[in-house]
Amino acid sequence: MGTATDSTVDRPDTRRVVVLVAGGPEGRRPRVHPADQPLLLADDLAAVRGDGCFETLLVVGGKVAKPERHLARLRRSSAALELEGPSDDEWLAGITLAAREWGAAAEGMLRLVLSRGPERGGGVTAYITVAPVGPQARRARAEGIGVTVLSRGFASDFGESAPWMLLGSKTLSYAANMAALRYATARGFDDVVYLSSDGEVLEGPRSTVVILRDGELISPPGEVGILEGTTLGAMAEVAEREGITVRRERLLVADLLVADAVWLVSSVTLAARVRRIDEVTLPTAEPSIDVATLVDRAVGRA
Template identity: 80%
Template sequence: MVVLVAGGPEGPRPRVHPAGEPLLLADDLAAVRGDGCFETLLVVGGRPAKPERHLARLARSASALGLRGPTADQWEAGMALAAREWGPESEGMLRLVLSRGPERGGPETAYITVAPVGPHAVRARAQGIAVTVLGRGFPADFAASAPWMLLGAKTLSYAANMAALRHAAANGFDDVVYLSSEAEVLEGPRSTVVIARSGGLVSPPAEVGILEGTTLGALAEVARRDGVPVHRERLLLSDLLTADAVWLLSSVTLAARVRRIDDVTLDGADPGIDVAGMVDRAVGRA
């Protein structure tokens, strides 16, 4: 399903666009250059999960790209329409897309899609995942010195991330953890790294050039109410290998426990922190 969202304060209300009919022009810069940004969130019980966090991050990404986009109210109206059309019977993957628009010139393009949650996400929640470690090739402080690289923005330029995931799959892994050139832990291609250690949760800080995780932020609120401390600090691969548990968090898969890192099988003992349960509560699944 596709919902077309108009930009600008005077734009029309969002409307359902037939999924089988063309939407983008052939020279739309989303298609030809990946010049735009997006957000993906879960639809649970007919409602989008943590939309305010995603809209705030989308606004930051759009600002970094010099895009205006629809107003927050217009996006919210589009998400509400998309979620109603999807219905409460099953979970959905809702994606907000903002493109610079046609290369020849013209207004920005903004739309929303909703699709079923894939079986790989359901399997990762239930069974956990094996990940491989790959170098990203940047130092951990690169984002601060090279803002034009857009390392903290969720852009449509995902070819390298998808190539990393295909490389992982070809070698028998489910996902990837990126390291900086100094071997600091960064993030996954579509996820945030979190470890359990000494009764608390730890995740790398945004300052190392990673996307600020909306699921991590929602989890942190629930964790603090439960008396579980959440810290942001720089991590090395050794911290993952010696942690009480490791997860990759994302908005659709939610919490996937890491069972193996390359050829090292991690301790599968109960870490004493129900991260999956807290994430479920944070997004309205429990």
């Protein structure tokens, strides 16, 4: 499949915006909004509180990867936030329009956004954006990444004892995740693996941790307070058809260091093989299971 060139990535006019609901009474029929024109009201709670949720999907060859998985997770996130947004059919109509507007020539990053709407009232805000997949994601796929391990500051059972913290929801409150990524970049790393305060491996700021050990693919379970990965779920279905075991297990950093291979998987970067964890270089041998190809097949790239 084609990918966006660096020159395309640098052009702001390649973005697309589709509106479902934007703080007004127009209804939820999707419409294209000029990407260079304002959309949100200044007091929209997405902007002033991060009060909302989102999903990011890959557009490849003009088709959107695993929309049903993302919509199911969006429903869970919006329910946790007590938000009532567009129906799945309304979102799908917007996704279809956005993908058609984007076209098949380049990979796109399609984001669904649901906000509580303006602080003054008036209902939720819902819209979709599409932008090019950037060179950093494509480089991570091709070359792998170095990661640093950072504490998230709470125990692995924190989500169960404090459900209002929304740990399993994909909310718009991403300031801490972006701060962690900037911290890592400043120290020469590409990404982050979060640990709980009791030493369990959690997830990346935008990804799911997967390791290969003894011919099985293993990822931390949802009960440690992480977001359920849509890419992991889709990959597991492909792997199962090929007789490959994918299971969930609580992991420590030591498990990553002695694994046959480690990846961070996500909807846009797809499978980024971890080459270094802090100062430890991981094995370079080709793994017995080609996770990158499994993920490509799961999202329609292969």
